[in-house]
Amino acid sequence: MPRLSPRSAPSHPTRSAATQVTDGPASGKRQRKRRTSDVEIVTAVDRAACVLMAFTQSRDFLTLLEVAQRAGLSKATAFRILSTLTDEGLVFQNASNSTYGLGALNLRFADIILSDIEIHKQARAVMRQIRDSVNETVVLSVRQGADCYHVDSFESTQSIIHSQSIGMPFPLHSVLSGHVMLANQPDAAVDAYIKSIPPAARAAVARQLWKQIKAIRSDGYATSSGELAGGGHGVAVAIPHEKYSATVAMHISFPNGRYTTELEQRCIDALKQAAGHLAESGGH
Amino acid sequence: MPKAAAKNRSTNRYSVEAVARAAQLLRQFSRVAPYHTAGELAQSTGVSAKLVQRTMDTLRRHGLVRTSHNVDDGGAQEHYRLGLRWLQLADVRRRQVDIRLLALPAMRSIRDAINETVILSIRTGHRRVNLDYVESTQPIRRLTQLGFEVPLHVGATGRALLSGLSSEEFEQYVKTNSLAILATDTRIAEDRLRDEVAHVRRAGYAVAFREITSDTAAVSAPVWDHTGDVVAAMTISCPEDRFSSKLKQACIREITHAAESVSRALGYKANLVE
Numbered sequence: 099m100p101r102l103s104p105r106s107a108p109s110h111p112t113r114s115a116a117t118q119v120t121d122g123p124a125s126g127k128r129q130r131k132r133r134t135s136d137v138e139i140v141t142a143v144d145r146a147a148c149v150l151m152a153f154t155q156s157r158d159f160l161t162l163l164e165v166a167q168r169a170g171l172s173k174a175t176a177f178r179i180l181s182t183l184t185d186e187g188l189v190f191q192n193a194s195n196s197t198y199g200l201g202a203l204n205l206r207f208a209d210i211i212l213s214d215i216e217i218h219k220q221a222r223a224v225m226r227q228i229r230d231s232v233n234e235t236v237v238l239s240v241r242q243g244a245d246c247y248h249v250d251s252f253e254s255t256q257s258i259i260h261s262q263s264i265g266m267p268f269p270l271h272s273v274l275s276g277h278v279m280l281a282n283q284p285d286a287a288v289d290a291y292i293k294s295i296p297p298a299a300r301a302a303v304a305r306q307l308w309k310q311i312k313a314i315r316s317d318g319y320a321t322s323s324g325e326l327a328g329g330g331h332g333v334a335v336a337i338p339h340e341k342y343s344a345t346v347a348m349h350i351s352f353p354n355g356r357y358t359t360e361l362e363q364r365c366i367d368a369l370k371q372a373a374g375h376l377a378e379s380g381g382h
Numbered sequence: 383m384p385k386a387a388a389k390n391r392s393t394n395r396y397s398v399e400a401v402a403r404a405a406q407l408l409r410q411f412s413r414v415a416p417y418h419t420a421g422e423l424a425q426s427t428g429v430s431a432k433l434v435q436r437t438m439d440t441l442r443r444h445g446l447v448r449t450s451h452n453v454d455d456g457g458a459q460e461h462y463r464l465g466l467r468w469l470q471l472a473d474v475r476r477r478q479v480d481i482r483l484l485a486l487p488a489m490r491s492i493r494d495a496i497n498e499t500v501i502l503s504i505r506t507g508h509r510r511v512n513l514d515y516v517e518s519t520q521p522i523r524r525l526t527q528l529g530f531e532v533p534l535h536v537g538a539t540g541r542a543l544l545s546g547l548s549s550e551e552f553e554q555y556v557k558t559n560s561l562a563i564l565a566t567d568t569r570i571a572e573d574r575l576r577d578e579v580a581h582v583r584r585a586g587y588a589v590a591f592r593e594i595t596s597d598t599a600a601v602s603a604p605v606w607d608h609t610g611d612v613v614a615a616m617t618i619s620c621p622e623d624r625f626s627s628k629l630k631q632a633c634i635r636e637i638t639h640a641a642e643s644v645s646r647a648l649g650y651k652a653n654l655v656e
Contacts, residue, residue: 205649208472265470
């Protein structure tokens with residue numbers, strides 16, 4: 099049964115496109131290597147990654163069939179992989195109805211990543227204070243190459259909130275935090291980034307982006323009203339420190355229904371104060 | 383020397399070796415050692431460098447591993463780190479596993495063991511709210527309500543939740559709240575509250591009498607998540623006249639044990655082994 103290799107992250111223009119990998123008789127014990135562009139992959143590991151990603155589309159627990167379908171695998175193969183992942187703690191099985199969910203080891207890996215981000219610990223304390231004072235969702239983002247990742251958040255405790263996608267790559271120009279990161283880079287770097295955007299979209303993106311960057315460089319923050327990825331209203335600032343300004347950003351996001359100029363201003367003030375605080379303490 | 387396999391692995395005839403090996407490689411990453419070269423991974427796991435590289439490259443395609451160049455003693459070398467995708471998976475995991483799901487079985491066990499009411503609460507700003515409870519089956523028992531907000535300085539549960547505040551947050555709390563105890567029409571002294579919160583941090587539980595209603599006693603323990611934050615408190619609450627020294631000890635034992643197991647399920651101190 100022909101199976102597509104996993105979708106590459108939408109933002110990275112140089113990653114290889116999906117390739118057809120023919121499935122032979124499934125054998126978990128024999129590890130097969132396949133050549134895809136210049137990189138040899140380990141098929142079973144590739145499949146295991148697809149199995150993990152199957153859980154990311156919704157927060158529901160999944161049946162074996164659902165995992166198999168989403169990962170593009172036979173039930174038998176999916177079962178063997180789920181079984182191994184369960185042993186390893188990456189997946190767990192609900193005893194009562196034999197559905198699967200993600201295991202606690204995922205939390206540990208996330209913890210290792212966050213503790214490796216130098217400014218994370220201080221940022222987290224500050225983020226919680228902001229959330230407690232304005233009661234809207236606060237998000238910390240970092241740049242990796244041409245992408246912005248939301249790495250941590252404190253959510254509003256209100257019943258309707260604007261939830262942010264954690265741990266997924268967004269092209270820098272498509273999210274507010276990405277805008278402030280770009281604004282803190284030299285013009286040449288922004289030009290280089292724009293060149294990496296597919297030609298069809300490039301002109302429109304360039305126009306909007308330069309307009310935003312100009313505003314950010316003069317105001318010290320960025321705002322949006324629903325036109326960016328995920329919608330909602332947002333305010334973003336970068337950390338005004340040489341080390342972080344182009345790579346770390348914080349933003350507050352709230353649903354359109356709660357928008358007032360007063361709330362927006364409170365968010366701006368809270369973020370600017372927080373960013374300044376972090377710049378000082380993160381300075382060593 | 384390859385690390386010892388998990389107890390199930392060798393007996394699981396459905397195990398996929400390559401996947402188990404990938405997991406073994408990933409487990410070499412830790413808070414104290416967040417990056418490794420291929421050579422280091424090969425050495426600590428016994429997997430060949432070539433296979434390490436192929437496995438890491440496969441994981442990298444999915445964003446589960448990323449590379450950086452660090453200057454080490456050996457000059458600039460390519461290092462592997464965990465990829466940012468794990469943040470997405472962790473977020474899904476957290477949304478999948480509601481704390482109620484994790485806590486309720488533990489709470490039922492406590493009720494089955496000592497037959498007193500067990501309550502799960504969370505902090506919301508300067509107050510706390512009961513998320514769920516398991517009731518004693520005794521005719522005289524603590525009844526509770528859900529969704530009712532109570533100040534943090536009142537009762538054992540509040541102390542347990544206060545233990546998660548930083549010193550600045552605690553000072554902010556005592557500055558902006560009246561510290562009144564309605565059931566007794568008194569106030570609690572700031573210093574006493576501070577001591578009791580310190581006790582929770584040391585001993586892992588709080589005990590309080592007659593603060594919510596005039597005839598109950600409670601023992602509460604904080605629950606922590608993978609970030610080390612206090613995310614909830616679990617409390618056993620019962621009529622004061624049943625609260626003998628023997629029951630008190632049983633409550634302390636049961637509630638701290640339960641809170642610890644829920645915390646572990648939330649990823650707390652998952653790195654303790656290293």
